[in-house]
Amino acid sequence: MKHIVFTMFGVTDTGKMKLASTVVQADPPEGLKILSWYACQGIPLPDFPGDKMLSISVIEADSNEAIDALVTMIKGQNGTPVSCVPVLEIAPDTSA
Numbered sequence: 001m002k003h004i005v006f007t008m009f010g011v012t013d014t015g016k017m018k019l020a021s022t023v024v025q026a027d028p029p030e031g032l033k034i035l036s037w038y039a040c041q042g043i044p045l046p047d048f049p050g051d052k053m054l055s056i057s058v059i060e061a062d063s064n065e066a067i068d069a070l071v072t073m074i075k076g077q078n079g080t081p082v083s084c085v086p087v088l089e090i091a092p093d094t095s096a
Contacts, residue, residue: 002035002087003067005057009080014039017055020077029069031062059084 009017021037028034035058044054061067071082 001061002089003059003061004085004087005055005059005070005074006083006085007055007057007074007080008052009055011051011053013080014053016077017053017080020074021055023077024070024073029066029073031066032070033060034058035060 007017007020017039025034025037037057038055040054040056043050048054059067059070061070067084071084074080074082
């Protein structure tokens, strides 16, 4: 199942987030595939704190244990809040 992972971190912690990304992508938890990983370069949402940045990852996980392992790895690298949301892929309508 695919999930979107949101990680909010302080601007001064960008190096820690890069390290977490490098560590996780080099050796992802078993049963987890990282499809993409992004860092927002601007304010992603209204009222988003100006001293924070947002990382967004798209993953595919075989189990809740794989997701828990990913969250634990990210928090262990930089201690930031992590939210993981299951998503449903919607294919474009190509019948036209």
